[in-house]
Amino acid sequence: MQTYIIGVAGGSGSGKSTIARNVLEVIGPENVAYIQQDSYYYDLKHLPSEIREKLNYDHLDAIDNELLFTHLQELKKGQGINKPIYDFKTHSRLERTEYVPPRKIILLEGILIFADSKLRDMIDIKIFVDTAADIRFIRRLKRDVIERGRSIESVIEQYLNTVRPMHEKFVEPCKKYSDIIIPEGGHNEVAMDILITKIKAVTNKQILNFV
Numbered sequence: 001m002q003t004y005i006i007g008v009a010g011g012s013g014s015g016k017s018t019i020a021r022n023v024l025e026v027i028g029p030e031n032v033a034y035i036q037q038d039s040y041y042y043d044l045k046h047l048p049s050e051i052r053e054k055l056n057y058d059h060l061d062a063i064d065n066e067l068l069f070t071h072l073q074e075l076k077k078g079q080g081i082n083k084p085i086y087d088f089k090t091h092s093r094l095e096r097t098e099y100v101p102p103r104k105i106i107l108l109e110g111i112l113i114f115a116d117s118k119l120r121d122m123i124d125i126k127i128f129v130d131t132a133a134d135i136r137f138i139r140r141l142k143r144d145v146i147e148r149g150r151s152i153e154s155v156i157e158q159y160l161n162t163v164r165p166m167h168e169k170f171v172e173p174c175k176k177y178s179d180i181i182i183p184e185g186g187h188n189e190v191a192m193d194i195l196i197t198k199i200k201a202v203t204n205k206q207i208l209n210f211v
Helices: 016-027 065-076 117-122 133-146 152-177 189-210
Strands: 004-010 032-036 081-087 092-100 105-109 125-130 180-183
Touching (some): 016 125, 032 065, 125 152
Parallel strands (some): 032 105
Antiparallel strands (some): 081 092
């Protein structure tokens, strides 16, 4: 089955999920296999919690990109996958998985999807969400405190020790691989209109060929 992969990358808190949701709404969730790279963090439940909390989760080595690559290949072949479910509060995978059926369109989101050459070469439209560092930090701070039960001090420490340096090392350089750069994320209406027009032109053909 011929598929079309749309990749949405950018720093933590840049607005990738907002972009992805907008794309998902336009194409229709019934036509899309939505995959988040965050689901593929390695399972670290075998490590003590105090060690898990101090590891670098913004490095390429923290993500099982081989499994992600395999799952994308299976989806492209028309096979469903059992996607991992990751618990950010415990830094471990849940025992259950989520079944994702094959679709003509695969929407892939993640901070490091362009940093891995094998993943990057699979993506047909590469979108980079470019948002100012202070905005990204504020969004991450609010999310981690409210949704993931982190303390303000731990979020700041993690940002300074790993998030910021890894962004500069892995994420920012990947901007050069993108086909479309969207400043200010999903709030940039002009850029979103251009992106949606392009996606509609491409994906409508895929969907029509599928039904």
